[in-house]
Amino acid sequence: GAVVSQHPSWVICKSGTSVKIECRSLDFQATTMFWYRQFPKQSLMLMATSNEGSKATYEQGVEKDKFLINHASLTLSTLTVTSAHPEDSSFYICSARARHYNSPLHFGNGTRLTVT
């Protein structure tokens, strides 16, 4: 089946630094990638939709200058958490959909970010 690789799986950083998370579709081309955030015992909250070659679309309440998304190719999207604060500590998950619009989303294994 379709595989989405997310890296790193966990990261610890200091307040004020930036962290980049990569999301790759390994065996299919993903025109659209999605970035989610999950708090403990909560649902996955969509942060932004990333379309290859264009600007990301951010959900209401998500700061686009803080969470920079780049979708430079059909197989790679990156999320950069800039000037991280402890409240940014969370589980970030990317997902990708193949070109066919009705194909299911395939998720990466997530990145556990801890900001100290």
Place this chain on the structure above:
Amino acid sequence: DQQVKQNSPSLSVQEGRISILNCDYTNSMFDYFLWYKKYPAEGPTFLISISSIKDKNEDGRFTVFLNKSAKHLSLHIVPSQPGDSAVYFCAASAQGGSEKLVFGKGMKLTVNP
């Protein structure tokens, strides 16, 4: 306003019995529904989906039922196995799946040997 609701946070069943996970939605524009399974510290794994033109979809031990008039869907797992123990998320989308997915809060299923 939560558009996709999984009202029961957990379910415990015996191995070999049926597991029934329920999901309700409020947005009548939703026409594509999916179930995902998630283990701790991992991303969700797609299980099964159903389009609103159907009322049932079956894949091995997993069957999803859709009741559009009640805005309700359910996932049946039979027979349940200990390896099915995980958190299950219901998700919904409009425009045949081209719109963004909206997830429920998830339900933790425990299958006891």
